[in-house]
Amino acid sequence: MRCLYVYWDVRLLTASYSREEDGVVVELYGKTREGKSIVVRYKGFKPYFYLVEPPSTILEKFSQDPEIYKMEEVELWHKGKVRKCVKVTLHSPWKTPRYRREALEFCDVLAADIPFHQRFIYDFDLGSCVRVYGKEEEKGKYTTELVVNAEKFENIGDFKPPLKILSFDIENSMKNGRIFTIGIAIWENGEIRKESIEGDEKDILWKFLEMIWKEDPDIITGYNIDGYDLELLSERYKKYGMDFLIGRDKSKPQRIVGQFWRLHGRVIEDAWWAVKKELRLKQETLQAVAMHLFGEGKLDVDRTNIDEEWEKDKEKVIEYCKKDAELALRILLQIGIINKYLDLATVTKFPLEDVIHSGTSTWVDSLLIREADRHNIGVPLQGQERKSRKIEGGYVHTIEPGLYHWVCVLDFKSMYPSIIIKYNICFTTLSKDGDIVSPTGVRFLSKEKREGLIPKLLAELMKKRDELKRKMKEDPDNRDYYNGLQKAVKILMNTFYGVLASSFYRFTNPDIGASITAFARDTIKRIIAELESEGIKVVYGDTDSVFFQSPYEDLENTIEFGMRKAEEISRREKLILEFEKILEPFFSHGAKKRYVGRIIWPDEEKGNMVVRGYEIRRTDSFDLQSEAQRAVFEKILDGDIQGAIELAREIVSKVRAGKVPIESLVISRTVKDFKFYKNPDSMPNVQAARKLIKMGQEFIPGMKVAWIVVNARGSKQDVEPYIPGMEFNRKPDYRYYARRVAETLARITDVFGVDEENLLTGSRQISLGAFGKEKKKKTLFDFE
DNA sequence: TGCCCTCGGGG
DNA sequence: GTGTACGAGGGCA
Numbered sequence: 001m002r003c004l005y006v007y008w009d010v011r012l013l014t015a016s017y018s019r020e021e022d023g024v025v026v027e028l029y030g031k032t033r034e035g036k037s038i039v040v041r042y043k044g045f046k047p048y049f050y051l052v053e054p055p056s057t058i059l060e061k062f063s064q065d066p067e068i069y070k071m072e073e074v075e076l077w078h079k080g081k082v083r084k085c086v087k088v089t090l091h092s093p094w095k096t097p098r099y100r101r102e103a104l105e106f107c108d109v110l111a112a113d114i115p116f117h118q119r120f121i122y123d124f125d126l127g128s129c130v131r132v133y134g135k136e137e138e139k140g141k142y143t144t145e146l147v148v149n150a151e152k153f154e155n156i157g158d159f160k161p162p163l164k165i166l167s168f169d170i171e172n173s174m175k176n177g178r179i180f181t182i183g184i185a186i187w188e189n190g191e192i193r194k195e196s197i198e199g200d201e202k203d204i205l206w207k208f209l210e211m212i213w214k215e216d217p218d219i220i221t222g223y224n225i226d227g228y229d230l231e232l233l234s235e236r237y238k239k240y241g242m243d244f245l246i247g248r249d250k251s252k253p254q255r256i257v258g259q260f261w262r263l264h265g266r267v268i269e270d271a272w273w274a275v276k277k278e279l280r281l282k283q284e285t286l287q288a289v290a291m292h293l294f295g296e297g298k299l300d301v302d303r304t305n306i307d308e309e310w311e312k313d314k315e316k317v318i319e320y321c322k323k324d325a326e327l328a329l330r331i332l333l334q335i336g337i338i339n340k341y342l343d344l345a346t347v348t349k350f351p352l353e354d355v356i357h358s359g360t361s362t363w364v365d366s367l368l369i370r371e372a373d374r375h376n377i378g379v380p381l382q383g384q385e386r387k388s389r390k391i392e393g394g395y396v397h398t399i400e401p402g403l404y405h406w407v408c409v410l411d412f413k414s415m416y417p418s419i420i421i422k423y424n425i426c427f428t429t430l431s432k433d434g435d436i437v438s439p440t441g442v443r444f445l446s447k448e449k450r451e452g453l454i455p456k457l458l459a460e461l462m463k464k465r466d467e468l469k470r471k472m473k474e475d476p477d478n479r480d481y482y483n484g485l486q487k488a489v490k491i492l493m494n495t496f497y498g499v500l501a502s503s504f505y506r507f508t509n510p511d512i513g514a515s516i517t518a519f520a521r522d523t524i525k526r527i528i529a530e531l532e533s534e535g536i537k538v539v540y541g542d543t544d545s546v547f548f549q550s551p552y553e554d555l556e557n558t559i560e561f562g563m564r565k566a567e568e569i570s571r572r573e574k575l576i577l578e579f580e581k582i583l584e585p586f587f588s589h590g591a592k593k594r595y596v597g598r599i600i601w602p603d604e605e606k607g608n609m610v611v612r613g614y615e616i617r618r619t620d621s622f623d624l625q626s627e628a629q630r631a632v633f634e635k636i637l638d639g640d641i642q643g644a645i646e647l648a649r650e651i652v653s654k655v656r657a658g659k660v661p662i663e664s665l666v667i668s669r670t671v672k673d674f675k676f677y678k679n680p681d682s683m684p685n686v687q688a689a690r691k692l693i694k695m696g697q698e699f700i701p702g703m704k705v706a707w708i709v710v711n712a713r714g715s716k717q718d719v720e721p722y723i724p725g726m727e728f729n730r731k732p733d734y735r736y737y738a739r740r741v742a743e744t745l746a747r748i749t750d751v752f753g754v755d756e757e758n759l760l761t762g763s764r765q766i767s768l769g770a771f772g773k774e775k776k777k778k779t780l781f782d783f784e
Numbered sequence: 785t786g787c788c789c790t791c792g793g794g795g
Numbered sequence: 796g797t798g799t800a801c802g803a804g805g806g807c808a
Contacts, residue, residue, distance in 0.1 A: 017796085047797065096797040113797050174795055226800095228794035257799040272793050276801080284793060306795055324794095359800090390786095618804065619791055670791075678789070682806090702795080 012351035015117035029265035031161040038146040048089040049112035058106040078378035111379040128345040158346040166217035167329035183321030223328040226270040271328040343488035383504030391514040394543025395521040406550040407586040408562035413576040415544035416497035426452025438515035465489040624664035648745040656738035673701035712736035
């Protein structure tokens with residue numbers, strides 16, 4: 001046994017608590033600087049909350065209740081003034097909701113909805129990396145290398161210990177669910193190693209548990225494990241009367257409504273969700289994402305016929321399964337989400353898991369609750385209202401559509417955070433006596449009278465970000481490290497605005513959010529008006545950016561002009577406006593947020609295209625749409641507008657004439673068990689599945705079905721299943737498809753005055769003179 | 785315009 | 796476990 005005063009430096013990964021015979025123990029799981037897994041235990045912390053000016057009835061009731069450990073009088077600022085409150089401390093965190101509900105019948109209640117482990121973190125003011133002083137204990141139920149009973153904590157600078165990531169994938173029978181194999185890929189010390197588990201299903205399940213205990217991964221991943229593999233595993237363990245004990249304290253993963261799992265000691269991060277959050281892709285299948293990132297796809301196994309494939313060639317399926325686990329792991333690593341969240345954990349002072357699996361409002365809580373506690377400011381409960389009154393957003397400037405040259409783009413640096421700081425906007429400064437009046441008539445106290453908590457925190461973050469950016473330049477060896485952190489600070493600053501604006505966040509109300517956007521709209525409109533009064537053509541503006549035409553038609557003078565304007569306006573507005581880029585040319589549209597441009601400055605981005613607002617992600621899309629859109633875009637970006645319009649017409653008329661490959665019209669979607677649909681008859685996917693069954697084809701709920709629309713007129717669509725390799729002998733509703741394609745392409749061509757109807761009716765006699773006739777080039781759409 | 789329903793990924 | 800996903804699109808009132 002070690003002596004006292006030993007310490008460990010720990011990066012926190014998860015936090016939770018459990019009940020033991022002699023009380024509740026908070027468990028902080030993490031990794032030491034040396035890379036050892038550790039659980040840090042702390043006993044004796046108790047849950048509490050506050051009653052505001054409570055009537056004696058509730059106090060008497062509570063004072064006789066043995067569940068209540070103690071009650072103390074305190075003073076807290078709440079709803080504009082300091083009030084007498086009572087701090088109620090309980091024995092058991094899981095009983096808090098009951099006492100909160102009871103108390104709410106009598107008075108306002110504060111800080112009664114903070115998860116217990118987070119309450120602990122706030123009260124000990126822990127960061128994401130801590131030095132733990134304590135004593136090492138026997139391992140007991142834990143799978144970690146170290147078990148420590150903590151005596152005290154100290155905050156230390158952040159570090160990134162090596163993390164171990166285990167990715168897995170299951171192949172199972174579509175008919176009866178039986179697991180054939182589990183493929184595993186493990187990331188450790190910069191290398192990936194692959195394993196697989198086969199055999200009798202019960203053996204597989206047991207070996208999987210042993211594998212997790214032995215490998216002791218920090219992060220568990222896989223592709224759509226939240227929605228599929230974890231659920232399936234839970235069921236299969238249950239079927240054999242086994243427990244799915246993969247936690248670091250040998251507990252089960254717990255499903256928190258829908259697809260979202262929590263586990264003591266390990267972070268479950270689904271690679272698919274990571275992809276959704278980080279990349280905005282039209283297709284998010286493992287195949288598509290792997291191709292997109294690595295130019296490398298899955299192995300060749302027909303998973304719609306997995307039972308047959310398994311019978312035919314088990315080795316092949318095992319390889320396929322291992323490959324999927326590996327791809328999911330590489331995707332997770334490639335998109336850098338773990339690093340990003342480690343940086344966010346550092347700036348939000350949270351364990352990794354809390355950053356990943358809690359809403360962004362909780363990130364803000366992490367800083368704001370601590371700050372409120374330090375100032376004896378009451379922490380209100382999160383609003384009960386589900387719906388948020390929508391506040392008015394940013395200002396979007398519009399002018400006539402057209403082609404512009406030498407367009408300077410200026411952007412505000414952290415506009416909303418800057419505005420919050422500049423006007424001292426906070427729930428603590430909201431006051432009828434305020435000297436600062438927002439455009440919506442809401443008043444805030446000036447900084448001299450009372451500095452707001454939120455502006456104070458944001459100013460600190462702003463300063464921290466500037467420091468990090470400075471270090472990035474001064475210390476090129478650690479550039480990536482500082483860059484990651486400064487980006488995380490930026491995300492957190494914007495999150496502050498996000499929670500203030502979007503809903504009933506515990507510390508705010510819509511008046512505050514609306515004031516922020518109103519100040520912002522006033523600012524940008526004022527800037528546009530000033531530029532116009534100087535005779536500068538403002539082309540576009542959106543929320544925190546302004547696009548205007550340079551009076552010069554060369555790069556050097558335009559750069560100089562943009563720089564000068566950015567400086568002038570920044571000085572005048574006392575906000576920082578940055579000269580972001582020059583677009584040459586630039587196509588502006590009408591009211592909607594759509595434009596295209598080619599960057600010619602700064603040099604690093606030279607030649608890149610900026611395309612905004614044209615993509616639509618319909619769930620019933622078919623290949624021809626995206627192919628057509630891409631082809632038309634290529635024309636436009638070459639400057640061949642006339643050619644683009646002609647191509648769009650040509651495609652639409654080809655579709656209407658039925659001169660397109662049938663496969664390009666296939667729409668596909670999954671179909672659940674019919675009983676899950678409120679209105680199954682109205683759904684084309686259900687209709688297709690029913691017809692499949694009638695045709696004697698196999699249909700299993702959850703399967704993806706493909707179909708072609710054969711008649712879209714009438715009250716509901718008639719669709720016909722499409723089976724690859726089988727001849728399709730119905731006639732597609734080409735009018736319907738032509739309309740859909742025209743709708744897609746019109747999003748582009750209506751910028752040039754060619755709308756959906758126009759594309760459809762296909763009158764070819766538009767004036768060719770305007771843009772000059774170009775020679776027809778070979779395109780993707782030379783169907784003949 | 786706002787609300788409700790559905791989907792996506794996986795086998 | 797002091798909790799209860801997520802964002803986007805379509806249909807409909």
